[in-house]
Amino acid sequence: MADQSVLPAGSEILVLEDDPGLRKRCVAYLTAQRADVTEVGNLEQARRILREAHFDFALVDLHLPDGEALELLREGAFSENTGVVVMTAFGGVKRAVDAMRLGAGDYLAKPFELEELPLAFRRCRENRIATRRDEYRTEELTQEADLFHFTPALAGVRAKLESILTAERRLERSLPPVLIEGETGTGKTALARWLHRQGPRSRRTFLSVNCATLPDALAESELFGHERGAFTDARQARTGLFEAADGGTLFLDEIGSLSAAAQAKVLTAVEDGTLRRVGSTHEVHVDVRLIAASNRPLAQLVDEGHFRADLYHRLNLLHLTLPPLRERGSDVLPLARHLLVRLAARHRLPGLHLTPDGEARLLAQPWRGNVRELAHELERALIFGSGDALDLAHLGTPSPAGAPAWRNPAWALPEEGFSVDTVIDDLVQEALRVTDGNVSAAARRLGVTREFLRYRLSAEKRASTPA
Template identity: 50%
Template sequence: MSALLSGREILIVEDELLLRKRLTAYLESQGAACTAVGTLQEGRNALENLPLDYVLADVNLPDGLGLDLIEVAQEQGEIPIVIMTADGGVAVAVDAIRRGASDYLAKPFDPQELPLVLGRAQSGRRESRLKRHRNRPSNQASSDEGLFFGESLEAFRGQLEKVIEADRRLTDKLPPVLIEGETGTGKSSVARWLHANGSRSDKELVVVNCAALPEQLAESELFGHEKGAFTDAKQARIGLFEAADGGTLFLDEIASLSPALQAKVLTAIEDGRIRKVGSSKQIDVNVRLIAASNRSLKELSATGEFREDLYHRLNLLSFTIPPLRDRGDDALRLAEHLLTGLARKYGYKKASFSERCRRWICNYEWPGNVRELQHEIERALVLGDPECLEFMGMPGTTGSSDAATSDSNNGDWLNPAWSLPEEGFMLEAAIDRLIDLAIDECGGNVSKAARRIGVARDYIRYRKTKKGK
């Protein structure tokens, strides 16, 4: 039995009774459900009223040309239609393809050719669906320039490589992957890296921002719908799960989906099947699912904001990307990496950061993470001096939000109203006090505190050790 044809609804429009019966018998032996008719009008009626997956139509019918069904099939949701032509009907076949037929078969043919021909037709239908998806601005592939592991993420990269090694030992039913991390840490880039380096790199990667899906259309977008399933469903449509069949589906911000949709995603993962809106039949899909969230799904499931069963299913292979502020010196290495790519993009042969900017990169908290860093570099390249880059957000930089304060204080952090006490003070004690203040403000994170006051981590440890003696 063919997995491609199992459960599929196929319309056969053929006036020759014996061939009609022969095709029906073969397709039903492969698990398909067939509707066989002998006239153009019967074919038109079936197309307009039945939830069909494929159409096989002869050219010459008693009441007209089967080619006229091509337009009807397109109107009903771009249903793949294969035209059957008499031996030598090359001109007819070319005309059929030009008018929108998915493929053609020259009579006589072996019915065992049908899975291959219909498989090509289905691939074309998925590509048409994906083309519309890609053309939406929110689904355009973003740059992977921000994907940089560095020393701080070597262990993380090693875990991802183990996932890829395991994938290559499996033929299908790849386990889902969950990527968590703050906004801007690079979850999408990691998902693309996993796909590009995995066993399905030659297949489609479908990227869906769940937070951008209108709630009333999200189910149709992901799982597809039949004609008439709801008010505006004027034609059938395949969903992105089906379009990603054989490849990878990346659901970014999966926590934005409603509980009902989360249940359908769980079914798709566990059973490898989906059901279109308005349909009673299930469709087999073979999709590697990668999900991402900027909030902890464990915490959301504990409060009932995310389905606990789906969380446990996704948590099989889960990873958390640390924020940029916790990656130590990799922040500067990443900045250099990003600068190289962006300088190439804008045609600069030479671009570098000022020393002040380099220190700023190491000490700044980067609440927007990698995305914020990339935007700062790109803005500085466009609006500043490429050979001595400084960020607009730095104190004292023209155009920064605190430029007025910086102008009056020459960019100095010291309060201009402060003066040395008349009785004097102990410098060593002041240094220790600054270190303690930095550690407190950084929540006990010594590395972060060291970056905050511009010293090495070992220096703080030395001071704390010395103070303890």
């Protein structure tokens, strides 16, 4: 966030004051703060200006030659995006309170120090943004249900996260975006919350929106805000989520669903830290840490012409991939136990545990819905079962006795046979993937020597090289 004592550069401010001396001093001071100032001396001039222009802030004297500024507030002359600060003489606090009930954000009692103006404007902006944040604030980040559980197969992801957090703590401001890819239900939202909570902005706001739920006609308005009258039914101005998340984190889930126009504005907000509300020509400066997610690889969407290549390359700087649960092997059981502890606490049923048959059934499932499906099946067993031991009988026949722990019990040898060499090569490539290409770590995962692994890799390379 910018220094709380100064105005955002380029702020557009209306000064409505009939005292030429005070008006001149306020205009000179605000101009020195790099604001664009428009000055008027009465209600009629103010009405004419407000019909034609939008302002970030307005400094308004309550008592004017042709009436009270309360009339402007009652008429709704100011945009909802305008932070209104009223000025009142000594003894006029009651009228100032009336003005705040009508939508003013703050007041100053005359005489006041000019240095108080930026602080009053800042309070107006923060109050307006706080209202917008509350619309999208979901459960508190500190709840146990939001914690992301790291299992052994996610060691590579955890290592990348630690590197990202180390860089963010050095930067503090202008944090680079993070892209999380993975199938639906793999935990992208939970990971985004974890990353925010561990980072330098953990005490600031976290806002989350699923872009797939935003109609194309309204997506730009939701993300970047709009001015009154910007489009049909825009009867009130609206603060966008980028502006509401200023200083904090904005999580855009399913970012690939955004239109090309919205993607272009996201790119500008990320690269330049600026945005324009729909229907406005004025730039608003924001400092938002963006985390984006997609259930389809964005590179594929770029190839298909559905996603901007320049935005993809900007987001792809810090890239994380969450593997589907079916590729995480024995991670299913420790993850299930972790989820069961959370569910037991939520349902107030201590002592819940999985039976051996229940564990076997979990290992036998393909988990097409990933972690989300696993959590739902555990909760279903908890609700419809009896006793503390969950055998998950509704999932089908348990695994055969003596089945190896590494093998999906639902798999059987095909009658037509298969290539053992191909299976070994696939296992080698999977071990290298989860260890980020570390041969020694991959060998440990597979229980073989580095020399064996290098031999398999060289053999695979020779086999793929044309004669």
